[in-house]
Amino acid sequence: MILTESKPLGEIISKIDKKSNVFIIGCNVCAAKMGTGGEPEIKALTDALTELGYNVGGSILPTAACSIRSYESLVERNENIQNADVVLVMSCGSGSSVVATVLDIPVVCTTNTLSLGGLSKGDIHTRICIMCGDCTSSIYGGLCPTAECPKSQLNGPCGGSKDGKCEVGNKDCIWELIEKRFSGQENLPFEHYITHKDHRND
Ligand code: SF4
Numbered sequence: 001m002i003l004t005e006s007k008p009l010g011e012i013i014s015k016i017d018k019k020s021n022v023f024i025i026g027c028n029v030c031a032a033k034m035g036t037g038g039e040p041e042i043k044a045l046t047d048a049l050t051e052l053g054y055n056v057g058g059s060i061l062p063t064a065a066c067s068i069r070s071y072e073s074l075v076e077r078n079e080n081i082q083n084a085d086v087v088l089v090m091s092c093g094s095g096s097s098v099v100a101t102v103l104d105i106p107v108v109c110t111t112n113t114l115s116l117g118g119l120s121k122g123d124i125h126t127r128i129c130i131m132c133g134d135c136t137s138s139i140y141g142g143l144c145p146t147a148e149c150p151k152s153q154l155n156g157p158c159g160g161s162k163d164g165k166c167e168v169g170n171k172d173c174i175w176e177l178i179e180k181r182f183s184g185q186e187n188l189p190f191e192h193y194i195t196h197k198d199h200r201n202d
């Protein structure tokens, strides 16, 4: 899941000419889960822009903004997009980039893309993968020090790990979590020495 946060309204409107016909595209997967691009957020942005005097001609909520197939598929959902001068995309940067490939008018992304993360047990987990192109998480029992350690320490904690906490930010040292994961699990021996990653797929 791609984690996003909404940009401030002031930043969004700074990209839109007041005389423009505005159209909004949401994203019913990650952005909807994050509360940055689902039905309620589309309505809230439409209302806010309308109140400020902008002309919002319509909106659609595709399953995933990053899987828009064609301009025609957008028109099929809401033909008002044909009158748009600018399209606001309430999704991650991937979604807005894909939308831009099928439109020849300005596209404004309304979010900041934060990281690849996930939702589990009601918690949002940020930066659990940085898509390095050479996945080594199986070595660490499914956890990823490349992404979750600010220094990407692959062979153990740095000198700043104290009482299981990371010296950067308020979080557990990933090496504490890896050690807990392996402790007492004889079928999960941790005996690798990691050399370097293959970054040719970056
Ligand atoms: S090793 Fe690379 S691909 Fe695998 S989880 Fe970590 S950052 Fe993602």
Ligand code: SF4
Pocket: 148, 149, 150, 151, 152, 153, 156, 157, 158, 159, 160, 161, 162, 165, 166, 167, 168, 172, 173, 174, 175
């Ligand atoms: S304390 Fe742990 S997670 Fe933090 S930088 Fe050092 S090794 Fe990485």
